[in-house]
Amino acid sequence: MTVEVDLNGKKKLQLSTITHTVIAPKGRWSGQLKAGQYIKVTDPCGKQAADFWAFNEVDFDEHLSASHTRVWVNRLCPVPGESFHTNRRRPILQLIADTCGMHDLITPACDADRYRLYGVQGDHPSCASNMKLALTPYFKDTRFYVPQPFNMFMCCPVGPDTSVINGPNPSKPGDYVILKAWIDCVIAISACPQEFNNAAGWYPTEIEVDIMEAANG
Numbered sequence: 001m002t003v004e005v006d007l008n009g010k011k012k013l014q015l016s017t018i019t020h021t022v023i024a025p026k027g028r029w030s031g032q033l034k035a036g037q038y039i040k041v042t043d044p045c046g047k048q049a050a051d052f053w054a055f056n057e058v059d060f061d062e063h064l065s066a067s068h069t070r071v072w073v074n075r076l077c078p079v080p081g082e083s084f085h086t087n088r089r090r091p092i093l094q095l096i097a098d099t100c101g102m103h104d105l106i107t108p109a110c111d112a113d114r115y116r117l118y119g120v121q122g123d124h125p126s127c128a129s130n131m132k133l134a135l136t137p138y139f140k141d142t143r144f145y146v147p148q149p150f151n152m153f154m155c156c157p158v159g160p161d162t163s164v165i166n167g168p169n170p171s172k173p174g175d176y177v178i179l180k181a182w183i184d185c186v187i188a189i190s191a192c193p194q195e196f197n198n199a200a201g202w203y204p205t206e207i208e209v210d211i212m213e214a215a216n217g
């Protein structure tokens, strides 16, 4: 698969897919993204959140940080051209393209306790457990702190009175985000299994992941 990305009207970027993965509803994925490579995350059905984490491949204590990113870009979420930053205050991923335009850097990942509050008695998949399971091949059991994720395709803007609004998930079928790695990363993604609110449009569906490289620089 190839995709042409318009870089702010200045340049057309041709990207070619190296690997394509479909994450099953409520499922997870992890993989390596080398510096200079691109990752495209697609919501094929619409209204489906994808929780996204990025770690420095050689030092897992450095990771994409929602709070450090918000302060760096002076807004709730970067726009194309801007970069996500780490807890060591350096860029880790640049936002290259975004057909949705609405994402969340405020809400923590859903977890077992969140589902317990809904009255779920037994196990329930969650984005937090998906992250831990997805990263086991990389982390072993050395650390399982769950950083604040980049919640793709989620709608949680802040109102003028500082209230946090949990709106319906805004993504349309086929909406996607493309990011470029500044450093070698390990990425984890959870197709949010939330069916008790609108984070996954009440009916969790698939998320697609393409690792891509530039065909024309």
Ligand SMILES: [Zn+2]
Residues within 6 Å of the ligand: 051, 109, 110, 126, 127, 128, 191, 192, 193, 194
């Ligand atoms: Zn979730």
